[in-house]
Amino acid sequence: MGFWGIETPEEYGGANMPPTTQAIIKLELSKSFVPFKFGGWVHNILFSCNEDQKQRYLIPAVQGEKAVCFALSEASSASDATNMQTTAKKDGNDWIINGEKIWITGGHSADFAIVFAANDKSKGAKGGITAFLVDREMGWKSELIDTMVSNHEPATLIFDNVRVPEENVIGEVGYGFxxxxxxxxxxxxxxxxxxxxxxxxxxxxxxxxxxxxxxxxxxxxxxxxxxxxxxxxxxxxxxxxxxxxxxxxxxxxxxxxxxxxxxxxxxxxxxxxxxxxxxxxxxxxxxxxxxxxxxxxxxxxxxxxxxxxxxxxxxxxxxxxxxxxxxxxxxxxxxxxxxxxxx
The missing domain is CATH 1.20.140.10 (Butyryl-CoA Dehydrogenase, subunit A, domain 3)
Known part of the structure; x- marks a missing residue:
């Protein structure tokens, strides 16, 4: 149909359409149940990655070689995300992530996840939450959640001592929220x-x-x-x-x-x-x-x-x-x- 990466900057092969144009396209396509997905689309968070991370995650995601999910919600703090229980503890040059995320759209088929974890619970969103790029092959598992919604397939993501290298931190430690x-x-x-x-x-x-x-x-x-x-x-x-x-x-x-x-x-x-x-x-x-x-x-x-x-x-x-x-x-x-x- 001629749509490719409508939100993606031109430098990554996208159309770089502004929000008003995006809104019109999404409005018209939502009149149908056709499972239309925009090729070349990725979570806007990935554009905040450093150059090395963009090469390893952003570009493969734009090209459809890797699928990504956004892992924020938890069972005990779905609407109070700053009270998250998933933790990230520093161990040498790595971070060890433990916890569970729930209601994660596309989580069962994702190759990597943008994971938010508490590095310092006392600070909450102001210095206590960090965003990580976490490959499935690093050890996290997923379980599909069955719901009444036909076009939404959320999953639970389970992190059990998942080791993530320092270079996979998005932005500054503690300011991922x-x-x-x-x-x-x-x-x-x-x-x-x-x-x-x-x-x-x-x-x-x-x-x-x-x-x-x-x-x-x-x-x-x-x-x-x-x-x-x-x-x-x-x-x-x-x-x-x-x-x-x-x-x-x-x-x-x-x-x-x-x-x-x-x-x-x-x-x-x-x-x-x-x-x-x-x-x-x-x-x-x-x-x-x-x-x-x-x-x-x-x-x-x-x-x-x-x-x-x-x-x-x-x-x-x-x-x-x-x-x-x-x-x-x-x-x-x-x-x-x-x-x-x-x-």
Whole structure:
């Protein structure tokens, strides 16, 4: 289709498209269940690697020779990532990693993982968490997790005295959490919000067509006020969601944070709002669409039940609704941003 590395810099063979363009592409492709994956795409964290690491990990990942996963979440601290229990202890020129990561997308098929571990629990995110490049052949194991979501295959990663060389530390020891947020905030800002809108538009289009052709008591469903209100509410919700998506993408583009990873308080707040609103929006839309279709909506002859299952996780991963509200509220109450001043 002509898409290759839409987020990847040109120097690595990518298209280097800005966030607004990326958002449009992701929105359109999410109207289908085709398992489309962008060739040449890698986690933006890898662009922060040093030159040696780029040769060993970034370039093979861009070329499709190695698969990578992002290993942050843990069972006891999924939304409180700074309280992670996975540890990294220095041993000569190596680090020894112990612990478990859970809900890791692509973890069962990854060749290497970007692993976040506590090098000093007392310091938390401010000097106590380090990011590592850890090859599977270094000794970690994975177990696939079975979920109700058809297009999401998370895994548990197990680290039992896994030895990682010093040269596999990303950036500065103790300051790896900023790379995690670099990845998460951009997914919140214009990836999940775009997926949400694409799916919602496709489902609403199906509902409009069905309401115009399905009859009940001698009249089309479209003439029933209850149906009209569901369609009107869903359409309004979708248009409002587009505002969040493109404002967030435009701010990332303006700040250059999609390249540098230096997310501002404004972007962190707006991306949290975008993900919170859009993820809830698509869940409201799929619920109304299923209601309009009635019994047919829950059958596997139609894609609605699958969307119903798939989009539910949008309200959980990359920051739950509750954590996003906490972020938004804290930034306002601590006056890191002011009411009405988000671009």
């Amino acid at each position: 900023k790379y995690a947020m670099q990845f998460i905030n951009h997914n919140r800002g214009y990836v999940i919000p775009a997926y949400s809108i694409g799916a919602a538009e496709r489902m609403l289009s199906m509902a409009v067509e069905y309401a115009n052709t399905r009859t009940s008591f001698g009249k089309p469903l479209a003439e029933r006020q209850a149906i009209q209100w569901m369609i009107a509410n869903s359409a309004t919700d979708i248009e409002a969601a587009k505002g969040f998506l493109f404002r967030s993408a435009a701010l990332a583009e303006k700040e250059g944070s999609w390249k540098t990873g230096n997310d501002s308080n404004q972007f962190r707040t707006l991306s949290s709002m975008a993900k919170l609103y859009n993820a809830n929006m698509v869940n409201r839309v799929v619920d109304d669409v299923m209601q309009i279709f009635g019994g047919m909506g829950v059958t596997k002859e139609l894609p609605i039940e699958r969307w119903y299952r798939n989009v539910r996780v949008y309200r959980i991963f990359e920051g739950s609704d509750e954590m996003l509200r906490r972020t938004i509220a804290k930034n306002l109450l601590n006056e890191k941003i002011k009411v009405g001043e988000i671009e």
